Amino acid sequence: MDQLFNLHFFMISLLFSLIVVFLGYSLVVFRHKPGEEEDGAYIKGNNPLEIIWTVIPLGIVIYFAYLGSVSLAETRRADPQALEIKVVAGQWFWRFEYPDYGIVSNTMVMPVNKQALLKLTSLDVIHSFWVPEFRVKQDTLPGENLVRELRLTPTELGEFKVRCAEMCGTSHAYMESPVRVVTQAEFDQWVQDQLAAIGTDPVARGEVWARNNGCLSCHSVDGSPNVGPTWKGLYGLTHELTDGSVVTVDDEYLLTAIVNPNAQVPKGFAPGVMPQIYKDTIPEQQILEIIEYIKSLK
Ligand code: CUA
Structure with missing residues (x-):
């Protein structure tokens, strides 16, 4: 996503500067000068030039469409081994359920380089799941038929935060929870610790x-x-x-x-x-x- 964004930004900046430079040049060099009364030169067209400025941008747009489709397909790619995490938003907290392990947590822990299938829902009003570093944002909606799905594959270890990105009431600003991306071994240990911590007391x-x-x-x-x-x-x-x-x-x-x-x-x-x-x-x-x-x- 970042590469795609940077490439777009580079291309847009380049084209914008080109246009502005030519526009500025024309405004200054071809401005109306005192004593000039005759019409400008009549130019009927230039086929080679028109073909060039049609074909090149068309090629660029098709190339960007191709890159965009590949990236979009990657975000939708369903890995059958994905770790399912049910993300429940409520006023004003996040809850993460791991149905495969019977664990409920207020911290989202994810093994690195493994796809997670998030199933997002809300208990009350609309919230929005946003981890800026993951480059994803998805509204969570109340209602059993409105479960949203999001597939994520974290590629870097670290501590992040999920923030609520949808105005949802008094404590909206404080609605955040830790997100930890850990190694598979650390994840397995975390699962064991969680199960042990539940204990019997x-x-x-x-x-x-x-x-x-x-x-x-x-x-x-x-x-x-x-x-x-x-x-x-x-x-x-x-x-x-x-x-x-x-x-x-x-x-x-x-x-x-x-x-x-x-x-x-x-x-x-x-x-x-x-x-x-x-x-x-x-x-x-x-x-x-x-x-x-x-x-x-x-
Ligand atoms: Cu939940 Cu803002």
């Missing part, structure tokens, strides 16, 4: 689910204010709701707050901000473990 697992599902984009765990109520010390609190009633934050309240967030909105927080989607997108066991994690944050 419900609190530790709950923390993983909370992080991977984007809960912590809006809820702090250290008491600092954020879009949603902090989780620190939340369990056992007495909440006054927007409808004036008073509830105690227990397991049942937390479950409702996650699967049906607008049923009981605490005073001081706007209804409708937390999307009503987690019921369908997080397995129930994970929700229960997230609640265990919240309970542990005394």
Whole structure:
């Protein structure tokens, strides 16, 4: 893509300068001078010249069309061995699911020189997946029938960032996640670490689910204010709701707050901000473990 861009840029600059130079030259040299009253010379045409300035640009355009088609075909080329990564965008986080390994992560890790098949979707509004170094940008759209596909083959090791490139609300500017391109061996190790980290402790697992599902984009765990109520010390609190009633934050309240967030909105927080989607997108066991994690944050 960069080569194609540079080649186009070079050719456009060359043609532009040529035209501007001739135009400037003509304006100065052939300008109307005092005392000149006769018409200019009548030139009927010049066949060789017209053939040359038709054939050369035509050849250049056809050549660029050929290069463009080759590049486009390469971006569409489907490798059957491609690593599938489901990219889920939400307000305001990225989540990366690796269905082949059963891993969910908030960091996108990709083995170098291996094609990744990204399946992009959104939980709420339109976001846009943009990794500038990868030279790709793709909108993510809400709706199960609107999964977008993107094929990428990272060729350089390194740390990058995926940013959201579509205005999507309050924290749009902060909607970014790390992207790491690693060797195949490092990728395999990362998979093992992820599977090991999930472990068996419900609190530790709950923390993983909370992080991977984007809960912590809006809820702090250290008491600092954020879009949603902090989780620190939340369990056992007495909440006054927007409808004036008073509830105690227990397991049942937390479950409702996650699967049906607008049923009981605490005073001081706007209804409708937390999307009503987690019921369908997080397995129930994970929700229960997230609640265990919240309970542990005394
Ligand atoms: Cu998501 Cu901007």
